[in-house]
Amino acid sequence: MSETTRNVQPVTANLGKEGSGELVPSRYAVRVGDVDVVLISDGVLPLPTSTMSTNVSEADRNAWFDGRFLQRDMFDWALNVALVRSGERLILIDSGVGDGFEYFARAGRSVMRLESAGIDLAAITDIVITHMHMDHVGGLNVDGVKARLRPDVRIHVSAAEVEFWKNPDFSKTVMPETVPPALRKAAAKFVELYGENIVRFDQTVEVAAGVSARVTGGHTPGHCVVDVASKGEKLTFVGDAIFEVNFDNPRWQNGFEHEPEIAADVRIALLNEAAETGALLAAAHVAFPSIGHIAKNGESFRFVPVQWDY
Template sequence: MFDVSRRSLTLGAATACVALGLEKRVTFVDPAKAQQSDPQPYRKYKIGDVEVFSLIDGMRDAPLRDNMIRNVDFERVKAVLRHAGFPDNRPSRFIVMAVKLRDQVVLIDAGTGGHPIYGEGNGRLFASMAAAGLDPRAVKTILVSHLHGDHIYGLMHNETNAQLFPDAEIMVPATELNWWTRPGVESIDLGPTRKGLARRIQATIATWKNVRPFEGEPELVPGVHAVQVPGHSPGMVAHLVASGGDQFLISADVVNFSPHISINPEWQLAVDQDPQMAVETRKRIFDRAVADRLIISGTHWLMPNAGKLAKDGNSYVFTAEV
């Protein structure tokens, strides 16, 4: 498993131009440092008076495959990743974010729940919470970014669908919930990991009494606002944590292919339900992160999965917070 570090490998302008068609250099993760596995099951960040946690729920290496990037030739994708020091696979984490507000814990998404569709070694949320000193019983609010299985299956038991956080209020974007419960959505082919997802949402989240849909970009809990980021999923939101002049943007799946963070925001990922909209959202959010000097994180980014972005030509440079 590859993990992000502060050090970086800078490609020469000629190499970058050939690989990416960019006018300026592109900065990637230092592969020597990146190969050091992070032994910690969590990372903690201080945002003003608030603590934000990245909790590892699992990890997976998936082979690169043709058409994974829809608008870039497969050989070019492999060449770019090799230049950056990545192997011919797709290293990924499953990460749940948590915000500690005084005596309560707010979860942002709930992870895979150990569902077998996501491979072995997932469903580690409770263990990572324990390592971080977070009590699941203190979770009174769960903010859902979108309704893909690796973000919501941790809300329910795999076999019975019983709630794992029955006393928590679950806040879900109304646009997202409406899309997954509309007539005929069950017949749409969204790939193997989303097979049966709509029916499971309709049997669980859509019927639970502790689910509260919301519209727009409200303040969901004190200091945490929703930010609309559609594309990967129709109604996906990010969550902006603000305290004491500091801001931390939890960007969900604005981009979920880890080496893609610093490469080319215009790559269209096959896992995005609306790839072109996802590109537009990605560039808007990344530009906002640069302009406002936000700390930004992503659900599937490699650890540490939080840091700052800087613009570099047509791409971005990610510097991790360690």
């Protein structure tokens, strides 16, 4: 495989309105019964491939990346958020990485892309935070964002997650050394800014008709997923429970997992659930728009992306 193949770069162009700078779509909508779900790309996070599989050999990891015509050393990790409309409630799931991170300059675009879709931040009634890593709360930390949200916006975060970030344990993670301090800082700022808006829940919470969050743990102790169910149809936004490598290798651990062994069990349970029910699945770090079905493939799984409806 040539380095030319591995180093293909995304295409951007100044087409359309001045300053748009984007040639590829950055949002995709599906309807789940009576509920509308829009996946929005916050951008991509360049990270070492070693963080995608910390409990396997370099040779096994290289084989997986080679098989997808990807570089062996760095990987563009997709970052997606979701917007859900159920009746009069408009719910944002996660907020992206925000700004202030030079090494994540190609992400932090959720707010801009919400605006380009005609979404006024003041129309958002609820926010669900799957967990308090900086690429999920960072968008809310950007200067000026809080002032544009409604003062009574409800931000649903599991009680276990809020408690964990008072004194987070990184002993089982394998991250670049600059990341843990940034994670601590982002989580602390989020709580400082939005403490009065945070609605803590224990195991499950109904956010709106057909929209609920449930705690899974694993990635972080209070990590949750969001289920959208209406008229016999279902989609689960799994946050960071499942990564791109995990369909083929569900036991591969991720360096950002605080409870990696529990995370593997959670991942397999969610994949089996989706395979058995036929429900749609979407994720924060699966290639945009990340929506698809799950099929069993022996001891592993196969991700079947939705056919785009233009």
